[in-house]
Amino acid sequence: xxxxxxxxxxxxxxxxxxxxxxxxxxxxxxxxxxxxxxxxxxxxxxxxxxxxxxxxxxxxxxxxxxxxxxxxxxxxxxxxxxxxxxxxxxxxxxxxxxxxxxxxxxxxxxxxxxxxxxxxxxxxxxxxxxxxxxxxxxxxxxxxxxxxxxxxxxxxxxxxxxx
Numbered sequence: 001x002x003x004x005x006x007x008x009x010x011x012x013x014x015x016x017x018x019x020x021x022x023x024x025x026x027x028x029x030x031x032x033x034x035x036x037x038x039x040x041x042x043x044x045x046x047x048x049x050x051x052x053x054x055x056x057x058x059x060x061x062x063x064x065x066x067x068x069x070x071x072x073x074x075x076x077x078x079x080x081x082x083x084x085x086x087x088x089x090x091x092x093x094x095x096x097x098x099x100x101x102x103x104x105x106x107x108x109x110x111x112x113x114x115x116x117x118x119x120x121x122x123x124x125x126x127x128x129x130x131x132x133x134x135x136x137x138x139x140x141x142x143x144x145x146x147x148x149x150x151x152x153x154x155x156x157x158x159x160x161x162x163x
């Protein structure tokens with residue numbers, strides 16, 4: 001249970017999405033697997049960077065739906081993820097003229113982790129909380145019929161302030 005009496009980790013998708021809302025400080029690591037130009041002494045196969053992420057909860061467009069998320073770098077364009085109760089999601093990217101740029105499916109596991117699978121299964125993303133203000137994300141890109149080609153991991157700490 002959290003401090004406000006709601007279950008932690010969240011047991012339903014709407015509560016999970018609401019918990020994602022906030023300003024996050026992120027440490028991101030990106031890995032290119034099997035990079036042809038990477039030698040053992042070369043660090044071009046991975047990179048790490050710090051970032052700021054702003055996430056807002058989007059109220060459902062229709063009754064009975066879970067809602068969505070608006071997220072992007074602080075001061076930058078935000079993409080929207082719209083979740084449907086049947087287990088599908090769509091991503092609306094501002095750089096694609098506000099059109100849906102990708103679709104996939106979602107599943108909230110019994111452990112409270114959210115798994116997103118891009119249509120076609122080439123990318124799987126997992127988002128989970130270890131504490132209400134500590135969120136972890138990972139994704140792996142696996143081209144159809146191939147081995148993983150890229151992986152990403154992010155640890156995100158919610159910015160909180162006492163008033």
